Amino acid sequence: MTSAVQQLMKVFVTRRIPPAGQAVLAQAGVCSIQQWDSEEPIPQAELLAGVAGKDGLLCLLSDRIDKEVLDAAGPSLKVISTLSVGYDHLAIDEIKKRGIRVGYTPDILTDATAELTVALLLATSRRLPESVVEVKNGGWTTWKPLWMCGYGLSGSTVGIIGLGRIGQSVAYRLKPFGVKRFLYTGRHPKPEAAVELKAEFVPLDKLAEESDFVIVTCSLVPETQGLCNQDFFRKMKKTSVFINTSRGAVVNQDDLYEALVNGQIAAAGLDVTTPEPLPTDNPLLSLKNCVILPHIGSATYSTRNTMSVLAANNLLAGLKGENMPSELRL
Numbered sequence: 001m002t003s004a005v006q007q008l009m010k011v012f013v014t015r016r017i018p019p020a021g022q023a024v025l026a027q028a029g030v031c032s033i034q035q036w037d038s039e040e041p042i043p044q045a046e047l048l049a050g051v052a053g054k055d056g057l058l059c060l061l062s063d064r065i066d067k068e069v070l071d072a073a074g075p076s077l078k079v080i081s082t083l084s085v086g087y088d089h090l091a092i093d094e095i096k097k098r099g100i101r102v103g104y105t106p107d108i109l110t111d112a113t114a115e116l117t118v119a120l121l122l123a124t125s126r127r128l129p130e131s132v133v134e135v136k137n138g139g140w141t142t143w144k145p146l147w148m149c150g151y152g153l154s155g156s157t158v159g160i161i162g163l164g165r166i167g168q169s170v171a172y173r174l175k176p177f178g179v180k181r182f183l184y185t186g187r188h189p190k191p192e193a194a195v196e197l198k199a200e201f202v203p204l205d206k207l208a209e210e211s212d213f214v215i216v217t218c219s220l221v222p223e224t225q226g227l228c229n230q231d232f233f234r235k236m237k238k239t240s241v242f243i244n245t246s247r248g249a250v251v252n253q254d255d256l257y258e259a260l261v262n263g264q265i266a267a268a269g270l271d272v273t274t275p276e277p278l279p280t281d282n283p284l285l286s287l288k289n290c291v292i293l294p295h296i297g298s299a300t301y302s303t304r305n306t307m308s309v310l311a312a313n314n315l316l317a318g319l320k321g322e323n324m325p326s327e328l329r330l
């Protein structure tokens with residue numbers, strides 16, 4: 001028995017994705033799609049059942065693709081496409097061992113994420129959420145010389161942890177604000193960035209000690225897990241502002257809380273937390289000097305649609321054994 005339907009490859013999609021990507025998958029004619037067609041995350045049992053016997057998997061950063069999921073998928077799984085540039089939710093060693101290819105979504109979300117990082121930095125350093133609340137609750141009684149003062153970028157030193165695509169894009173956006181010096185850390189110096197941004201590659205300690213603004217834009221890997229901890233915050237200036245738009249686990253949140261409460265640093269802005277969503281009783285949410293956003297770095301309509309198209313095309317190319325538009329080199 002050979003029907004066209006039998007020859008279609010089988011794909012599992014873990015969430016309802018933006019319409020542009022959905023259309024690419026539907027119109028490709030190379031795969032049959034089973035999908036968790038919801039805005040809400042897939043329960044683990046449904047994920048394990050859904051991936052069984054599939055050739056391809058399109059997942060989100062909120063899906064942990066670990067050994068259990070890969071075992072449940074079985075040997076037919078050839079390609080995983082994640083709707084994200086970050087891939088810390090994928091068990092890369094296991095995936096590599098099984099010869100599975102991985103697609104991801106770099107570059108196309110860099111502008112949106114850099115823009116949000118700048119917005120978060122300004123909102124945090126100039127105390128925008130706190131100010132808005134004061135207007136609404138009657139706290140705005142008159143113009144006062146030192147009321148709602150914050151910290152400005154002009155003449156400042158900005159330290160960037162991870163001067164990758166997003167880190168550089170943030171730096172280029174901040175330069176016109178009059179930043180005087182850029183410092184950065186990472187695995188390797190970036191001579192091109194050093195020329196254009198005049199950015200200095202420095203040890204982490206020096207970055208902590210000398211920066212007025214610390215911005216975290218590195219990827220989450222074992223070496224960056226908990227990198228921003230008590231030791232790090234103690235080295236920062238009391239007037240400095242800390243911003244994280246990478247992954248929550250780069251920061252030790254208990255240590256950050258202490259640093260904010262004890263005045264070791266002035267303020268923090270986080271687009272990413274551990275866990276996500278952050279429980280509403282988390283102590284960080286009680287602090288006026290901590291601005292927390294719900295992981296919206298890439299959240300523009302056009303970026304999310306473009307991400308979904310790229311993720312769909314990565315998946316299709318992987319299924320067909322072709323070059324993916326954006327394949328992660330494992």
Ligand code: NDP
Pocket residue numbers: 085086087106107109110113161162163164165166167185186187188189217218219220221223224245246247271272295296297298299
């Ligand atoms: P890149 O790969 O271009 O940049 C990653 C950076 O992390 C590089 O500068 C790299 O340094 C640095 N890095 C990697 N390993 C280490 C290490 N061991 N120590 C110090 N630095 C390290 O990625 P992108 O800029 O495209 O994205 C970065 C991250 O941002 C993503 O992985 C994701 O987690 C997060 N992200 C968050 C979004 C949000 O919505 N908030 C949106 C998009 C991304 P080096 O160059 O020296 O290797």
Ligand code: DGY
Pocket residue numbers: 061083084085086087105109297298
């Ligand atoms: C990513 O792509 O890694 C972000 O966290 C969401 O766009």
